[in-house]
Amino acid sequence: MASQTAFILQKHYPHAIVEEQEKGILNGSPEHILKSVFGYKEFKPLQKQVIQNVLRGCDTLAVMPTGGGKSLCYQIPALIFKGLTVVVSPLIALMQDQVSQLNAAGVSAAFLNSSLDWESYKAVQNQIKSGLVKLLYVSPEGLNTQRMTDLLHSEEVDVCCITIDEAHCISEWGHDFRPDYLEIASLRKQFPHAVCLALTATATPTVQQDIVRLLNLENPQVLVSSFNRENLFLEVRRRTNAEEQITEFLAEHKDESGIIYCFSRKQVDKVFLFLSKKHFSVTEYHAGLSDEERSKNQEDFIRGKKDIMVATVAFGMGINKPDVRFVLHATLPKSVEQYYQEIGRAGRDGQKAHALLLYSPQDKMKIRYFFDELADSRKAESLLQKMVQFAEGRKCRRKALLEYFGEMEFEDQDPSCCCDICAFGGEKISLADVTVPAQKLMSCILRTRERYGITYLTDILLGSKSERIIENGHNRLSTWGIGKELSKSSWIELCNKLVEEGYLFKSDDYGVLYVTATGRDALNSREQILLSITFDTKVRQKKTVIRRQALSIADKGGERIAENLRAWRRKTADEMNVPPYVIFGDKTLFDISAKKPQTISELCECYGIGEAKAERFGTYILQVVEDSCQP
Numbered sequence: 137m138a139s140q141t142a143f144i145l146q147k148h149y150p151h152a153i154v155e156e157q158e159k160g161i162l163n164g165s166p167e168h169i170l171k172s173v174f175g176y177k178e179f180k181p182l183q184k185q186v187i188q189n190v191l192r193g194c195d196t197l198a199v200m201p202t203g204g205g206k207s208l209c210y211q212i213p214a215l216i217f218k219g220l221t222v223v224v225s226p227l228i229a230l231m232q233d234q235v236s237q238l239n240a241a242g243v244s245a246a247f248l249n250s251s252l253d254w255e256s257y258k259a260v261q262n263q264i265k266s267g268l269v270k271l272l273y274v275s276p277e278g279l280n281t282q283r284m285t286d287l288l289h290s291e292e293v294d295v296c297c298i299t300i301d302e303a304h305c306i307s308e309w310g311h312d313f314r315p316d317y318l319e320i321a322s323l324r325k326q327f328p329h330a331v332c333l334a335l336t337a338t339a340t341p342t343v344q345q346d347i348v349r350l351l352n353l354e355n356p357q358v359l360v361s362s363f364n365r366e367n368l369f370l371e372v373r374r375r376t377n378a379e380e381q382i383t384e385f386l387a388e389h390k391d392e393s394g395i396i397y398c399f400s401r402k403q404v405d406k407v408f409l410f411l412s413k414k415h416f417s418v419t420e421y422h423a424g425l426s427d428e429e430r431s432k433n434q435e436d437f438i439r440g441k442k443d444i445m446v447a448t449v450a451f452g453m454g455i456n457k458p459d460v461r462f463v464l465h466a467t468l469p470k471s472v473e474q475y476y477q478e479i480g481r482a483g484r485d486g487q488k489a490h491a492l493l494l495y496s497p498q499d500k501m502k503i504r505y506f507f508d509e510l511a512d513s514r515k516a517e518s519l520l521q522k523m524v525q526f527a528e529g530r531k532c533r534r535k536a537l538l539e540y541f542g543e544m545e546f547e548d549q550d551p552s553c554c555c556d557i558c559a560f561g562g563e564k565i566s567l568a569d570v571t572v573p574a575q576k577l578m579s580c581i582l583r584t585r586e587r588y589g590i591t592y593l594t595d596i597l598l599g600s601k602s603e604r605i606i607e608n609g610h611n612r613l614s615t616w617g618i619g620k621e622l623s624k625s626s627w628i629e630l631c632n633k634l635v636e637e638g639y640l641f642k643s644d645d646y647g648v649l650y651v652t653a654t655g656r657d658a659l660n661s662r663e664q665i666l667l668s669i670t671f672d673t674k675v676r677q678k679k680t681v682i683r684r685q686a687l688s689i690a691d692k693g694g695e696r697i698a699e700n701l702r703a704w705r706r707k708t709a710d711e712m713n714v715p716p717y718v719i720f721g722d723k724t725l726f727d728i729s730a731k732k733p734q735t736i737s738e739l740c741e742c743y744g745i746g747e748a749k750a751e752r753f754g755t756y757i758l759q760v761v762e763d764s765c766q767p
Contacts, residue, residue: 202480219294242748276316303334307346394462458485468499471519589647
């Protein structure tokens with residue numbers, strides 16, 4: 137029976153180490169399993185405390201930041217418990233990713249969801265009943281089916297632990313509320329002796345209370361780690377020319393993996409098309425694409441075939457890709473929770489990453505347009521206002537973010553690696569006298585009879601000789617060519633600020649600009665116009681902050697090892713049909729390159745290399761190291 141089950145397991149999970157799974161339970165302390173299975177020498181903050189709580193059978197809610205190691209909090213206990221750990225996970229892609237990584241590490245894990253045909257589904261059921269599977273990943277929707285109920289209640293199955301990942305989805309105050317999560321509590325009632333662990337990266341005190349109440353956690357320990365992600369550089373820029381700003385930002389992060397979040401499907405398509413024409417390695421994701429398109433595009437991104445994912449909020453929950461180096465928001469998120477969750481997808485490997493938000497006050501109107509569809513628009517408005525306060529705030533963004541989640545005490549870090557306010561002296565930005573350029577812009581609007589948008593008006597001010605301007609005779613205007621002291625992006629920034637302050641009005645349909653009564657009065661009286669604005673973008677560019685932690689290697693031999701290991705990892709991952717980071721992440725790759733191990737025992741001292749990976753891949757890795765060191 138064991139060999140037959142092993143055959144089925146190997147068929148459906150070819151990258152699993154069947155021999156390890158047939159041994160049954162992995163005995164040992166949490167520390168031993170941490171090193172021998174996962175290849176880590178020490179726990180991250182709060183991990184050990186959560187694990188000890190779970191092993192004692194104490195219901196626990198753990199709020200830990202993305203990249204804080206939430207998964208190990210249930211994976212290690214699962215290898216110590218005699219029975220089955222059920223993990224409720226929101227997305228199929230996340231389940232597949234987690235199972236692939238666990239199998240590669242020699243851990244017996246499986247998932248049951250709609251991606252499996254009936255034959256495969258039954259095969260996994262048999263594996264579970266035979267005791268070969270320690271962790272079972274299911275969706276909240278799949279959890280409520282009769283066949284799942286029958287499986288978990290079968291005599292052969294002993295449910296020891298129920299883990300709810302992305303637990304904030306159960307709360308209406310959470311930014312990703314999913315009604316199916318409300319049914320999870322019934323599973324808890326069916327297995328009262330199973331310990332329950334709820335995990336999330338984003339939960340305000342209100343959401344935490346909701347999670348405890350709705351899951352019926354019994355006398356739970358609520359453990360909240362720091363929300364501080366020191367490796368993330370936080371930046372907000374006023375959106376002036378989105379395409380130009382996105383292009384400049386991507387130039388700063390050439391050949392790096394990142395996500396660009398957009399407000400709508402239309403905006404995703406527009407940005408995707410623009411970047412494709414610029415020959416960036418880019419793909420897209422939104423609900424308007426077919427299931428096949430979304431699945432392929434997500435896989436291309438996760439497996440490193442495409443560097444950049446342009447997406448709506450529909451993408452990203454639970455994405456475990458560790459080497460995402462940036463997250464760019466092209467528009468304002470609806471809440472601070474959504475913002476924190478999405479920027480958390482960058483830098484999961486602990487290396488430096490960059491979170492940039494391009495913000496315009498007009499974003500508020502777009503978001504409010506959808507409030508009527510919500511059950512509680514007042515709640516949505518409250519969340520939006522807090523996000524606006526963050527975007528428009530002039531104090532340290534890290535402090536503002538942490539204080540939002542109730543964290544008032546934290547260690548200060550190097551200002552240059554913290555946020556744009558600290559690095560660029562944003563708090564010291566004062567009112568600037570923009571009287572002359574404002575007069576030029578308003579005069580240009582009036583002389584063209586209030587028929588055009590800022591792009592065309594900027595061309596006039598900069599002295600463009602485009603065919604349209606010549607045909608309209610606008611090269612003969614007194615305002616033609618008088619605005620060369622500012623760049624095009626600066627004129628757009630000034631325009632947006634004048635709209636905000638009521639000097640100008642912009643139509644919703646075509647962005648046509650009109651001078652308001654306030655603007656006309658200021659123009660006629662030649663009153664001084666002071667605005668909190670800075671056009672010195674060149675100074676900002678010169679004060680570039682080191683935002684990424686270079687995984688540098690001092691010697692040429694190490695560089696060759698890294699290059700050859702990367703090629704070997706890509707080839708092996710393709711053969712196994714898994715993302716490259718399932719083999720090992722970049723942090724492991726560079727640790728091997730720096731230490732240059734010559735034996736299996738030395739390889740096991742490298743970050744992220746457990747016994748199973750060393751046994752399976754060690755010979756190949758050591759051969760790559762040896763060949764790379766040859767003169």
